[in-house]
Amino acid sequence: MSMPAFKTEDAAAGDLPARPKLYSVEDAKNLDVQTVKELFTNHINPGQVHFLKLLGFDKILVDRAEGMHYITKDGRKILDFFGGFCSVAFGHNHPRIVAARKKFQDENRHEICMAFMSQYASALAANLAAIAPGDLDMVFLGSTGSEAMEAAIKVAEQAQGPERSKILHAANSFHGKTKGVLSVTDSTLYQSQFKLVENRVKVPFGDINAVRAALEADRSIGIVVMETVQGGGGIVEAPPGFWRELRALCDKHGVLWVADEVQCGLGRTGQFFAFERDNVVPDVTALAKALGGSKAAVGAMIARREIYMKAYGKPKTALIHAQATFGGMGEACISAIEGLNVLYEEDLMGNAQRQGDYLIERLNGLRVKYPSLLKEIRGRGLMIGIEFNDISETMPFGLKHMVALLDDKLKGSLCGFVGALLLKDYDVLVAFTEYNRNVIRLEPPLIATREDCDRFIDAFDDLLGRGITRIVTDYLRKVAVAKG
Ligand SMILES: Cc1ncc(COP(=O)(O)O)c(C=O)c1O
Numbered sequence: 159m160s161m162p163a164f165k166t167e168d169a170a171a172g173d174l175p176a177r178p179k180l181y182s183v184e185d186a187k188n189l190d191v192q193t194v195k196e197l198f199t200n201h202i203n204p205g206q207v208h209f210l211k212l213l214g215f216d217k218i219l220v221d222r223a224e225g226m227h228y229i230t231k232d233g234r235k236i237l238d239f240f241g242g243f244c245s246v247a248f249g250h251n252h253p254r255i256v257a258a259r260k261k262f263q264d265e266n267r268h269e270i271c272m273a274f275m276s277q278y279a280s281a282l283a284a285n286l287a288a289i290a291p292g293d294l295d296m297v298f299l300g301s302t303g304s305e306a307m308e309a310a311i312k313v314a315e316q317a318q319g320p321e322r323s324k325i326l327h328a329a330n331s332f333h334g335k336t337k338g339v340l341s342v343t344d345s346t347l348y349q350s351q352f353k354l355v356e357n358r359v360k361v362p363f364g365d366i367n368a369v370r371a372a373l374e375a376d377r378s379i380g381i382v383v384m385e386t387v388q389g390g391g392g393i394v395e396a397p398p399g400f401w402r403e404l405r406a407l408c409d410k411h412g413v414l415w416v417a418d419e420v421q422c423g424l425g426r427t428g429q430f431f432a433f434e435r436d437n438v439v440p441d442v443t444a445l446a447k448a449l450g451g452s453k454a455a456v457g458a459m460i461a462r463r464e465i466y467m468k469a470y471g472k473p474k475t476a477l478i479h480a481q482a483t484f485g486g487m488g489e490a491c492i493s494a495i496e497g498l499n500v501l502y503e504e505d506l507m508g509n510a511q512r513q514g515d516y517l518i519e520r521l522n523g524l525r526v527k528y529p530s531l532l533k534e535i536r537g538r539g540l541m542i543g544i545e546f547n548d549i550s551e552t553m554p555f556g557l558k559h560m561v562a563l564l565d566d567k568l569k570g571s572l573c574g575f576v577g578a579l580l581l582k583d584y585d586v587l588v589a590f591t592e593y594n595r596n597v598i599r600l601e602p603p604l605i606a607t608r609e610d611c612d613r614f615i616d617a618f619d620d621l622l623g624r625g626i627t628r629i630v631t632d633y634l635r636k637v638a639v640a641k642g
Pocket of ligand 1: 332334
């Protein structure tokens with residue numbers, strides 16, 4: 159594969175020093191799909207292109223994005239039921255959030271504010287404190303979910319002290335990939351061969367007896383970290399009553415509970431925080447993804463005042479984990495502020511609840527219609543998991559062999575074929591999960607309408623109606639062997 163001609167160096171022109179030829183912004187906008195694939199392969203992640211090709215996603219280049227849709231360079235309008243793993247809660251380019259950003263730019267407002275206090279960061283923190291229940295009042299702003307979760311675990315550990323720094327976490331958890339939180343992200347793929355933080359114990363998710371036994375046996379456990387709804391695990395909920403019992407156990411043993419709401423928070427489940435359904439308040443929580451109004455990278459850790467003060471409340475401790483360079487950037491903060499106002503004023507949480515209930519009802523109808531394909535529908539609000547039956551046994555032998563040649567990941571699961579064909583034949587985008595190959599995740603923007611839900615269900619119904627053999631052969635014919 160040849161390098162783009164751009165990489166050659168020009169001789170100095172006049173007095174100007176020689177410089178590499180660089181793409182301009184306009185050049186970037188006008189790149190074609192083949193060139194982007196080359197640049198991505200050469201400079202970002204060649205191995206990842208293999209997976210994009212398996213799904214046929216390597217043939218798509220997005221030109222614009224509006225509301226519920228991506229519009230591709232070749233004019234296709236793709237319904238986004240993936241939603242950037244919950245980061246596109248407001249839809250693409252929500253007009254109010256875009257307008258707030260434009261105004262902020264036109265007024266020459268400042269971005270970086272390391273020397274002075276930022277009115278934007280302060281207002282955003284105050285908004286989050288006003289929304290969060292109980293005395294979840296103290297906010298650390300960063301850019302990502304991993305950064306928010308690092309901050310969450312650090313504030314808890316600093317408050318507990320070294321004698322009680324052991325962390326209890328759940329099987330199938332996902333809390334990010336940075337070095338600290340990687341230790342409590344339960345994935346052999348992501349943990350790879352990295353040296354992890356040793357002082358942690360793992361229990362099955364939602365198993366209160368296992369939590370109780372662990373806390374009773376080991377006094378050095380001072381922190382419990384869990385997603386309120388496991389996203390990467392395949393949209394998995396703890397059984398009823400779990401969170402109340404967890405709260406009581408943590409109180410009894412003086413343990414701090416960190417609730418990761420990076421994926422399930424911000425209205426996704428029909429309430430601002432998913433833990434609110436159970437009327438419980440954790441000691442620390444974290445948000446990210448949609449927090450930046452689906453336009454900016456914003457993550458936030460929110461801690462109970464008492465815990466924060468114990469950890470960092472004095473001048474001597476104030477700078478131990480103060481905001482990093484890009485924590486609380488001006489435009490990111492105002493995007494988040496506008497987003498939070500939109501969330502309430504447009505009743506996006508109510509909409510998530512209503513559309514989610516409708517989708518789950520219709521999906522359960524399809525489960526009855528296609529019992530050999532669909533195993534379970536689960537979730538709440540617009541965070542829905544569709545679990546397929548494992549087809550390792552039912553896939554015709556000849557097909558199984560052909561599929562295995564493409565990639566191991568496709569072997570027992572229909573999800574890859576279904577996702578690829580939903581995109582290819584119906585212009586519908588859905589999400590997968592690395593942890594459970596049999597689950598498709600639906601996490602559409604919270605602005606989804608009844609018509610969007612019907613469009614998704616009609617496409618899904620039509621595709622499932624083809625049956626296993628045709629789904630697999632259509633995939634092999636249309637996606638796997640397609641050139642490009
Ligand atoms: C529950 C949860 N926590 C933390 C993270 C990490 O967020 P980020 O990818 O922004 O670092 C994610 C990302 O998917 C997540 O789903």
